[in-house]
Amino acid sequence: MGIDTNTFQMQSLKAIQPTLQLLLVARLTEKKGISDAIHAVRFLQNHGIDTVLHIVGDGENRLILEETVQRLELQKQVQFHGFLNQMQVKEHFNVSDIFILPSVIAKDGDMEGIPVSLMEAMAQGKPVISTIHSGIPELVIHGKTGFLVPERDAEALGRAIIDYLNLTDSQKAELIVNARQKVVAEFDINRLNNVLFQDGAW
Numbered sequence: 001m002g003i004d005t006n007t008f009q010m011q012s013l014k015a016i017q018p019t020l021q022l023l024l025v026a027r028l029t030e031k032k033g034i035s036d037a038i039h040a041v042r043f044l045q046n047h048g049i050d051t052v053l054h055i056v057g058d059g060e061n062r063l064i065l066e067e068t069v070q071r072l073e074l075q076k077q078v079q080f081h082g083f084l085n086q087m088q089v090k091e092h093f094n095v096s097d098i099f100i101l102p103s104v105i106a107k108d109g110d111m112e113g114i115p116v117s118l119m120e121a122m123a124q125g126k127p128v129i130s131t132i133h134s135g136i137p138e139l140v141i142h143g144k145t146g147f148l149v150p151e152r153d154a155e156a157l158g159r160a161i162i163d164y165l166n167l168t169d170s171q172k173a174e175l176i177v178n179a180r181q182k183v184v185a186e187f188d189i190n191r192l193n194n195v196l197f198q199d200g201a202w
Contacts, residue, residue: 002189008123020051023096028059033102036154043158104151122179145179
């Protein structure tokens with residue numbers, strides 16, 4: 001599993017916007033941990049950080065998640081965009097501050113491998129925060145290429161976002177450069193194909 005990193009241009013580090021812009025791109029299923037992301041927004045709001053979470057994608061849990069947003073009175077802070085084409089998704093990446101994906105093991109045992117969306121975010125210089133889940137720690141090295149928190153811990157997710165915001169500009173820049181380098185070195189599909197070819201797998 002990998003991505004063509006040539007199709008993702010590294011963005012320069014931007015100043016955090018007055019209203020923090022979080023992005024989550026995923027199918028709206030339990031294993032993506034989207035409910036935790038929504039509760040993390042409430043945590044951030046309660047700690048004085050004005051936040052908007054943009055959720056891109058659709059799925060069987062959308063109605064449940066929308067009800068959660070209404071129950072928490074976060075209609076202005078959580079926006080559902082549904083399924084978008086690749087160009088529209090890239091536009092959301094361009095204007096977001098942080099990419100989050102708090103994956104969990106679902107009640108039926110369903111779980112992630114290494115999410116492509118995390119690779120895509122890291123490849124274009126977007127800071128990522130995810131969970132200690134399945135193969136994700138192979139990609140996201142805590143404190144070096146992103147941040148990791150325990151599964152199903154919205155408060156820890158919120159605190160990790162605050163930890164990133166409290167980094168110096170040079171620390172933030174180092175983090176996103178490390179993340180891009182990690183994806184290029186280990187998860188670029190062209191490199192992976194070459195390794196398979198040289199190893200005689202084809």
